[in-house]
Amino acid sequence: MLRIHFLLRQPNKKGVKAIYATVRYSNQTVILYPRMSIHTDLWLRKKGINKPKDVPENNDLKDKLSDFERIVRRTHMELQAQTPNSIVSPKLLKTAVYAKHLNKIVEATVKPQKENRILIADFFQQLIDDSKNKDRVSQDGRLITAATIRSYETTKMHFCNFQIKQHRKYRLVDTDQKLIDAFSNYLTYEKKISFNSVGKYMKTMRTLLNYAKQKKLITSEILADIKIKVNHEEVDNIYLSMQDIKDLTELKGFETPVHDTVRDLFVIGCLTGLRFSDYSKLYTARFEDGFIHITQTKTLGRLTIPIHPIVKKILEKYPNGLPKVPNNADFNGCLKDIGKKLPQLRTEFEKITTREGKPVPVKHKKWELLQTHTARRSFCTNEYLNGTPTITIMAISGHKTEQSFLTYIKADALQHAMIMKERWLKNDNTDV
Structure with a gap:
């Protein structure tokens, strides 16, 4: 069984420290450096526990550490499958992991140049298409309903009209609190849309951004700095006696x-x-x-x-x-x-x-x-x-x-x- 633990170098000295991983399997130990660091104030050290603290600032780092752990486990499994009757050597595992991890780092530096150009309106269409094509499902695994998809389409229409009013096209990487508030105010005060409908459209914006994060098109840091209010009020409606x-x-x-x-x-x-x-x-x-x-x-x-x-x-x-x-x-x-x-x-x-x-x-x-x-x-x-x-x-x-x-x-x-x-x-x- 392969076990991975992340630790800090010189954890007792305050400041930004490098993170390293100890990988143990079949009486073998490998020390790996994922090229990540963190300030000691944001690292949790308790008896038997070493990990980034559960705070928004660490969300992206935790995702990267999880990705690195998956690379290690997948690489070990692949190497072991090639030589099922022998133990994977620490040197071979280290070389293979670093090769894959370095390749991922290179991709991550090139890919954002393309992702930075992705427009919110275009990604809205991807959200709609993926939901229609069943490539995207709800968190509990169910298909997205036609009514929900119609809500996506209506929100996209309002956002596109908002862009015309602003005389610009927004990219995913432009998303911040100022943009979210401006869109909400546009719906509320310029379009004079009802309170509940504004809440519904802002909920769709939150869905859109979460999907973009899932697709690794925006980072956890961007989402952590954005608060999207999904307001709702109980409105009087008739019933039949x-x-x-x-x-x-x-x-x-x-x-x-x-x-x-x-x-x-x-x-x-x-x-x-x-x-x-x-x-x-x-x-x-x-x-x-x-x-x-x-x-x-x-x-x-x-x-x-x-x-x-x-x-x-x-x-x-x-x-x-x-x-x-x-x-x-x-x-x-x-x-x-x-x-x-x-x-x-x-x-x-x-x-x-x-x-x-x-x-x-x-x-x-x-x-x-x-x-x-x-x-x-x-x-x-x-x-x-x-x-x-x-x-x-x-x-x-x-x-x-x-x-x-x-x-x-x-x-x-x-x-x-x-x-x-x-x-x-x-x-x-x-x-x-």
């Missing part, structure tokens, strides 16, 4: 059969708590003994949901199985057409969002705010108001904490007062 949902089911005279299907699937979403990615593909689910059994598209978690009487009635309408539905955008368009037909959704709803750093109230007709996600929010809110235990609703909705769930649902002060009043009546604690 149980009476609204029942009224929806009774609507007739739609413009097209597609509208009828959209209404039915949306109602199912309102009564199951499923995301659009799941209730739009219910034809893949298993219906058995009064339950829906489905594997969630987003989390791959398995769900078992009781079939509501209204859902049962809808399912009976499609004896050959639920039909496929339009994509998210077209589905939302149909929903708004349907919502106009309900008198209660033609009333006004004031939605407050943050723009230019200030809260801005905007009045909408409720039907204008109908979207695929309204179904899941309606389910969560109605079940909460109905007294269903929070933990039970969360098991279906997928919320991880009770706080995030309570922030998500839309039960206003009057409804909370109604819940309290009902409990008082039930418990007979006071005369109401």
Whole structure:
């Protein structure tokens, strides 16, 4: 077994010191110098521990030491494979490691000359293309969704427009806090984009820079000096009460059969708590003994949901199985057409969002705010108001904490007062 330890020369004398590695295997010892150094103040020395301290200044050095260790291990393995019946000589290992390491150093000095010319807009396109081509996956190994890729494309569009405004094209190596803040201010104050949308685009910028670091196009030092704020605020959105949902089911005279299907699937979403990615593909689910059994598209978690009487009635309408539905955008368009037909959704709803750093109230007709996600929010809110235990609703909705769930649902002060009043009546604690 090969063991590698990094140590400092003259560690007891303060100042910048050379790092060396002791490599031990099969009773052999090799001392190697990776041509790296560090100040003693940034080196951790404890009993049995010798390594760079876990501080941002050391990130790039730690990456280089890890690369050097990989070279040593890979070189030893290759040499051992050539002579499986003998021990690799320390001299041979040292010569081979230095040859590979020196070659890597030379490449590192030549390559940045090309990398310094890489434009942020061009690398944005690489991020998009790699995500589409499945060359890039998420941290947990899943494919990047189409919605996420669309967000990348929109962020790239805004960044390109920002460059036009600045009369210059930015390279990856130009990335610093000043550039990040300038782009954020452009989105906030010039484009007057909402608080949450700015947060989404800045999150994409962070993804872009992390990918550039992964590709070794920018260093850890650049990222360590940049703070990207990903802001988010909870915005008021509508939900449909149980009476609204029942009224929806009774609507007739739609413009097209597609509208009828959209209404039915949306109602199912309102009564199951499923995301659009799941209730739009219910034809893949298993219906058995009064339950829906489905594997969630987003989390791959398995769900078992009781079939509501209204859902049962809808399912009976499609004896050959639920039909496929339009994509998210077209589905939302149909929903708004349907919502106009309900008198209660033609009333006004004031939605407050943050723009230019200030809260801005905007009045909408409720039907204008109908979207695929309204179904899941309606389910969560109605079940909460109905007294269903929070933990039970969360098991279906997928919320991880009770706080995030309570922030998500839309039960206003009057409804909370109604819940309290009902409990008082039930418990007979006071005369109401």
